[in-house]
Amino acid sequence: MFKVPDMSVWIGREDSLEGDLGARWHQQVSAWHEGAEPGVALFGFPCEQGVARNLGRIGAKVGPLAIRRALASHAWHMTKPVYDAGDIRCDDCDLESAQQQLGDCVKRLLEEQQFPVVMGGGHEVAYGSWQGLNLFAREQVKLPVIGIINFDAHFDLRAYEQVGSSGTPFKQIADQCSAQNTPFHYCCFGVAQSANTQALFKRADALDVSYRLDEQMGVACLTEAKQQLAAFIKECDWLYLTIDLDVLPAAVAPGVSAPAARGVELEVIEALIIDIKASGKLKLADIAELNPQLDIDQHTARTAARLLGLIAR
Numbered sequence: 001m002f003k004v005p006d007m008s009v010w011i012g013r014e015d016s017l018e019g020d021l022g023a024r025w026h027q028q029v030s031a032w033h034e035g036a037e038p039g040v041a042l043f044g045f046p047c048e049q050g051v052a053r054n055l056g057r058i059g060a061k062v063g064p065l066a067i068r069r070a071l072a073s074h075a076w077h078m079t080k081p082v083y084d085a086g087d088i089r090c091d092d093c094d095l096e097s098a099q100q101q102l103g104d105c106v107k108r109l110l111e112e113q114q115f116p117v118v119m120g121g122g123h124e125v126a127y128g129s130w131q132g133l134n135l136f137a138r139e140q141v142k143l144p145v146i147g148i149i150n151f152d153a154h155f156d157l158r159a160y161e162q163v164g165s166s167g168t169p170f171k172q173i174a175d176q177c178s179a180q181n182t183p184f185h186y187c188c189f190g191v192a193q194s195a196n197t198q199a200l201f202k203r204a205d206a207l208d209v210s211y212r213l214d215e216q217m218g219v220a221c222l223t224e225a226k227q228q229l230a231a232f233i234k235e236c237d238w239l240y241l242t243i244d245l246d247v248l249p250a251a252v253a254p255g256v257s258a259p260a261a262r263g264v265e266l267e268v269i270e271a272l273i274i275d276i277k278a279s280g281k282l283k284l285a286d287i288a289e290l291n292p293q294l295d296i297d298q299h300t301a302r303t304a305a306r307l308l309g310l311i312a313r
Contacts, residue, residue, distance in 0.1 A: 002032070002085060002086055002105060004031065004086065005031050005084040005085060006086075007084065009065060009068045009072065010025070010026040010068065012024055012026040012073030013073050023075075023076040024072070024074060024076055025071050025072055025073070025074045026073065027076070028076050028078070028081075028082060029083065030081070030082075030083055030084070031085075032083035032084060032109075032114070035112075036112065036114070038080070038113040038114060039080040039114060039115070040078075040081070040083070040117060040312045041082075041085045041109045041116050041117070042084050043085045043087070043088070043105060043106070043116055043119070044064030044065075044088070044121075045064065045087065045088055045090075045102055045118055045120050045121040045125045045286075046062065046064050046065070047088075047090035047095065047098055047121040047122060047125065048060040048090075048122050049090050049093050049098075050123065050124025050165045050166035050167075050169075051122035051123075051124070051166045051257055051289075053163065053166070054165040054166045054167045056122070056257035056258065057257045057258075057291065057294065058291075059257075059291040060120060060121055060290060060291045061121060063119060063288075063290035063292065063304075064120070064121065065292075066290055066298075066301040067287070067301060067305055067308060068119075069301070070298060070301040070302050071308060071309065074309055078312065079313075083114070085105070085114075088105060088128075095124060096163065099124065099128035099131065100131065101128075102125070102128030102129065102131070103128050103129070103131030103132035103134075104135075106128070106132025106133060106136075109132075110136040110284070115283070116129075116284050116285075117285050117287075118284075118285070118287075119290075119304075120286060120288035121289075122288060122289060123156055123166040123169060123242075123288040124164065124165060124166045124169060125169075125242075125286050126150075126156070126169035126173075127164060127168075127169040127173060129240065130148065130169070130173050132284070133146060133238070133240055134146065137238065138180075143182065144238045145183060145185060145235065145236050146238050146239075147186075147187065147232060147233065147238070147240070148173065148185065148186045148239075148240050149187045149189070149229070149239060149240070149241050149242070150187065150188045150242050150243075150244070151189050151242075151244065151272070152190055152244040152246070152247050153191065153195050153214065153246045153247050154167065154191070154196060154244065155170065155188055155191060155196050155200045155201075155209070155211070156169050156170050156171070156244075157170050157171045157174070157203050157204060157207070157209075158171060158200065159171065160172070166288075166289075170186055174186070174207055184207060186207065186209045187209070187210040187211065187229065187232045188209055188210075189212045189225065189229070189247075189272070190212070190213075190217055190247035190263070190269075191211050191213050191214065192261070192262065193213055195258065210228060210231075212225055214247075214260070214262050214263060217268055218268070219265065219267065225268070225272065226271070229272055229275060233276070233279050233281065236281060238283045239276060239279065239282045239283060239284075241276055241282060241284070241311065242287075243285075243286070243287045244288050244289050245288065245290055245303070245304060246258050246259065246289055247263060247264050247269065248263045248264060248265075248266060249263035249265065250263065252265075252266055252299065252303055254295060254296045254300060255291050255292060255293075255294045255295025255299065256290065256291055256300060257294075266303065266306075270310060273307070273311060274310075277311070285311045287304050287307060287308060290304050
């Protein structure tokens with residue numbers, strides 16, 4: 001299931017004169033192994049098959065490598081171990097098998113009491129990530145209510161026929177929840193009206209999705225956003241946080257398939273992440289849609305690394 005991670009990417013600046021307090025991530029991250037002390041397990045999903053199917057701009061499969069490289073020299077402020085658990089690749093275009101493998105790995109990490117943080121890849125990563133949490137949840141004595149929180153310019157609730165894409169993961173999850181008779185709790189913050197058709201808004205309403213438009217996500221609206229998020233969290237036992245980097249303004253995150261014309265400021269996203277973590281319910285997180293080929297001076301990669309560091313703390 002797990003492959004040996006390439007630890008050679010964890011290199012960076014060393015402040016040897018500062019002693020232990022001068023440590024950076026590349027000096028602390030170790031390869032995950034069975035029986036490891038509970039901590040944070042980073043996992044890559046270098047896949048862009050869903051983006052290609054969605055007719056988006058490809059290049060996201062290099063995202064996990066770029067995030068690792070950007071994170072390597074971050075100053076170390078963690079109080080728990082961090083592991084690199086390797087990657088699940090999708091080089092043969094068989095997205096469905098890759099998503100299933102990702103789900104199996106996420107489930108295994110959860111069984112090992114790790115907090116998985118998955119690095120995409122396109123947002124098709126969400127269906128694989130959720131499958132792992134869903135499988136783990138169904139093993140519990142009492143089935144927990146899972147809430148999905150998505151920071152995204154898009155609902156990603158598109159209709160699909162035989163196969164999914166980066167635009168369909170939450171419709172696929174809703175369909176699977178219906179098939180297994182479990183509730184579908186979905187919250188999407190940062191939705192751009194111009195990027196979502198009337199059909200998608202109608203589907204979101206039919207599925208009782210809790211959402212806020214990007215224009216309702218300014219700093220002046222933060223109190224209302226936090227209240228809406230708190231009400232959603234209250235209904236859930238476990239939380240799965242997924243971040244599509246195209247929710248951010250294009251100046252902050254240019255390296256994505258679909259840069260935002262407006263977007264949501266980083267300080268708002270960070271404030272909401274802090275609330276999610278404070279709930280004590282967060283079981284799984286992922287970050288999607290970093291496309292290093294379209295990035296400018298590593299702006300998007302550095303932002304993704306900053307968000308990952310905040311989530312992991």
